[in-house]
Amino acid sequence: MRSPRDFLKPLxxxxxxPITEVPFPPSRMIHFxxxxxxxxxxxxxxxxxxxxxxxxxxxxxxxxxxxxxxxxGLVTVGKExxxxxxxxxxxxxxLDSPWCIDDLTTLVGEIGDKLxxxxxxxxxxxxxxxxxxxxxxxxxxxxxxxxxILVHAILETAQGVAHVDEIAAASPRMQGMSFGPADLAAxxxxxxxxxxxxHPGYLSMSDPTLDADGQIDASVARVTAQQDPWHYSxxxxxxxxxxxxxxxxxxxxxxxxxxxxxxxQFRAAFLLGCVGxxxxxxxxxxxxxxxxxxxxxxxxxxxxVLEAIPDGKGVHMIDGKMQDDATWKQCKVMVDxxxxxxxxxxxxxxxxxx
Ligand SMILES: CC(=O)SCCNC(=O)CCNC(=O)[C@H](O)C(C)(C)COP(=O)(O)OP(=O)(O)OC[C@H]1O[C@@H](n2cnc3c(N)ncnc32)[C@H](O)[C@@H]1OP(=O)(O)O
Ligand SMILES: CC(=O)C(=O)O
Ligand SMILES: [Mg+2]
Numbered sequence: 001m002r003s004p005r006d007f008l009k010p011l012x013x014x015x016x017x018p019i020t021e022v023p024f025p026p027s028r029m030i031h032f033x034x035x036x037x038x039x040x041x042x043x044x045x046x047x048x049x050x051x052x053x054x055x056x057x058x059x060x061x062x063x064x065x066x067x068x069x070x071x072x073g074l075v076t077v078g079k080e081x082x083x084x085x086x087x088x089x090x091x092x093x094x095l096d097s098p099w100c101i102d103d104l105t106t107l108v109g110e111i112g113d114k115l116x117x118x119x120x121x122x123x124x125x126x127x128x129x130x131x132x133x134x135x136x137x138x139x140x141x142x143x144x145x146x147x148x149i150l151v152h153a154i155l156e157t158a159q160g161v162a163h164v165d166e167i168a169a170a171s172p173r174m175q176g177m178s179f180g181p182a183d184l185a186a187x188x189x190x191x192x193x194x195x196x197x198x199h200p201g202y203l204s205m206s207d208p209t210l211d212a213d214g215q216i217d218a219s220v221a222r223v224t225a226q227q228d229p230w231h232y233s234x235x236x237x238x239x240x241x242x243x244x245x246x247x248x249x250x251x252x253x254x255x256x257x258x259x260x261x262x263x264x265q266f267r268a269a270f271l272l273g274c275v276g277x278x279x280x281x282x283x284x285x286x287x288x289x290x291x292x293x294x295x296x297x298x299x300x301x302x303x304x305v306l307e308a309i310p311d312g313k314g315v316h317m318i319d320g321k322m323q324d325d326a327t328w329k330q331c332k333v334m335v336d337x338x339x340x341x342x343x344x345x346x347x348x349x350x351x352x353x354x
Pocket of ligand 3: 060183
């Protein structure tokens with residue numbers, strides 16, 4: 001392990017100083033686009049006006065014969081398209097692929113000063129982050145990049161979940177993590193072909209009704225409820241990220257037409273502590289915006305609590321509910337998020353009454 005005294009020193013002479021605090025601008029959705037697709041690139045200025053983050057995807061979903069075109073398309077985006085204040089990220093190919101090294105050298109060399117975050121797929125442990133960390137420092141120094149490019153890991157293998165705390169703590173570059181239900185399901189041999197969401201087979205069932213002889217009465221229906229197969233791993237990711245000062249995100253929801261289930265999956269992640277989710281299709285941008293902006297009634301209540309308890313101490317009754325030091329902190333989380341989002345979004349600002 002590196003000495004704590006060296007943790008915040010650059011890993012290459014001439015590389016920018018590592019950051020001490022992860023920036024937290026609006027991050028409600030990471031909108032994926034295929035940079036090899038000219039039509040999608042042309043839509044980017046409009047998409048960027050609605051999305052908090054746009055990400056040029058180079059990995060899965062980009063066919064092998066378009067890997068180079070996707071990389072070059074992203075360089076064009078970085079050089080030619082004005083995204084306003086919207087962040088530009090990329091998902092590079094996996095560390096065990098033959099494209100990863102060229103993804104990094106080309107992107108940092110050509111548009112290193114435009115890229116905010118590099119998403120690294122299939123991270124298995126801190127060693128993967130250490131490799132990227134040193135290489136990025138070398139490439140940044142060579143290209144004269146002034147601001148360190150941050151790193152975001154996808155949690156999508158059983159090994160990754162087992163090492164989630166060490167991954168989150170591996171480098172001051174760690175910006176956050178996204179949850180990857182498709183690869184994770186395959187890695188664990190879970191039996192689902194879905195990308196996120198529940199499954200009708202993963203449920204709990206109420207007890208049977210017994211007849212007068214104490215036998216199960218099969219004629220009486222039993223109540224079932226789907227359970228969340230992702231809860232454990234997402235909660236672990238949230239704890240690992242929060243402990244290490246970086247940001248947890250839910251990943252993709254693959255059933256684009258099922259907007260209700262997408263909203264439910266995003267909301268479960270929001271309630272557990274995630275700051276955003278991926279949007280794979282423009283329709284999911286609006287879902288993420290709705291879900292990851294705190295509800296107006298909760299923000300108004302939270303504001304009321306903060307105003308009523310200026311020092312955040314003691315016990316109080318507000319609207320029939322007990323409030324104390326801990327609930328004050330919960331309200332502060334809600335109001336701080338609403339305040340930050342209001343700076344970008346005048347409609348939210350008006351709704352929250354700021
Ligand atoms: C498990 C994982 O790794 S998830 C991450 C990897 N996957 C991805 O990145 C997928 C990204 N999304 C996509 O490729 C597409 O949205 C698909 C393939 C899922 C669906 O695409 P389509 O069938 O074309 O959807 P649809 O017909 O509704 O598209 C409507 C319009 O939106 C455009 N569009 C669709 N997705 C996007 C997008 N992500 N960004 C920008 N524009 C998009 C389409 O080009 C189309 O444009 P047009 O009306 O000018 O022709
Ligand atoms: C997010 C992702 O890459 C996955 O679910 O596999
Ligand atoms: Mg994946």
